[in-house]
Amino acid sequence: MEKIRTQAEDAEKSMDKTQKQTENMVKSMDKIRNLTEDTIIEGADIVRTFKMGEVEVRALRSVNVRIRRGEFVAIMGPSGSGKTTLLNQLGLLDTPNSGKVIIDGTDTSRMSDREKGKFRLHNLGYVFQDYALLPELNAMENVYISLMMQGKSKTECESAAAEILAAVGLGDRLQQLPSKMSGGQQQRVSIARALAHSPRVLFADEPCANLDSETSKEVLDLFEKFNKEKGQTIVMVTHEEWHAKYADRVIKLKDGIVQE
Template identity: 60%
Template sequence: MIVVEDVTRTYRMGKVEVRALKGVSFEIAKGEFVGITGASGSGKSTLLHIMGLLDRPTSGRVLIDGRDVQKLSDRQQTLFRLNRLGYVFQDYALIPELTALENVYVTSLARGVPEAEYTRRGAEVLRQVGLGDRINHRQSELSGGEQQRVAIARALVNNPSILLADEPCANLDSETSKSILDLFARVNEELDQTIVMVSHEKWHERYFCRIIDLKDGLIESMHACNPREKPAG
């Protein structure tokens, strides 16, 4: 499903070149729950952003379902993101003025989905993440864990091929983090949802099917975990 071939990313900061990625290659199959791990500055988020078409590599390429997505125009990439990818960020990225339901279906509006369909689907996915009784609450009325669940529902509402999560538990306590990761594991297992998640927490690794560990912009190791194994409480 995802093929990353010799991807590099170099940034210029004044006269200084920063090589965030130095040639990274791997594949991710449909239905995998893959963790991208490594120390701060190892290139984790840069790699995720490139896979999610939020950034472009300096060299190399990314193929999704056999398609070289870096060759798409800006408009084509926007449509690809809307229709094929779902994003969960550590800061939730909700719109404070909107209700939970409105935050979830805002991407469906951008896709031109009919109102009856996007309201029905938005409410359905909020129920799936345990927020069926909070659909009319705004961000200020929701806990951090509830806000992240809204963000997950928004990422899932369009049935994306791939769910990309950039340290989604970074601002949550350990108990809430576990509930979010349990939710990811359930979505991965029940819906065969492909998930790629950036993490720096060692205990998160028991949720992943496979781990790609980065160091200084290179893959230090890749290893399989126990796929579909339910994490112990």
């Protein structure tokens, strides 16, 4: 009888253990699911090689990255580590030799150049190191070109451009040509252009490289503002430690491999 009771208690303990294990498993799965659902960019096994004459340079060696929605991520690394190359793959400006880039559930690896262009127009925004504004267009026109290309009316374009330019502190320079603006102002126009169509992800390639510290801070403050207030996902390449402090997370690259 005693033996039977001991066996029943052991069985009960074993069931409790199994139940706890099951609960833990469910919790882990939930965590994984939450993480997956929250991922806006996933780069899987990205390999990118370039040919420099006869030599083949492996810029990215099977890189895996995952960026969550609303995250501000900095990509850092020494020169030639593959920072810009990774940004270009994630931003669909380049095509990896192998691997996948999935943006908000869309596998972009099978897209044609034309489809990628359309995807970029509607979903992604870019800020370049040297601002890359069109010199013949004024601030407002530079900002609304992506909206205009999307087929928005002139009124919609102008009001959206005016709103975003006001948000970056250039509400009084709508008609100004880039040649009449300082570097910091031009970069702010560039940010406004990148954000005008409310992209899912903003990519910035060393946006402060040509700016002094004070202006760099203004630009980074703007990034922080849009990230915190609007939940804008930002992926930024930088080589300055203090720039990276604005980011939620830093992806470190070395010789084309993630060091994280």
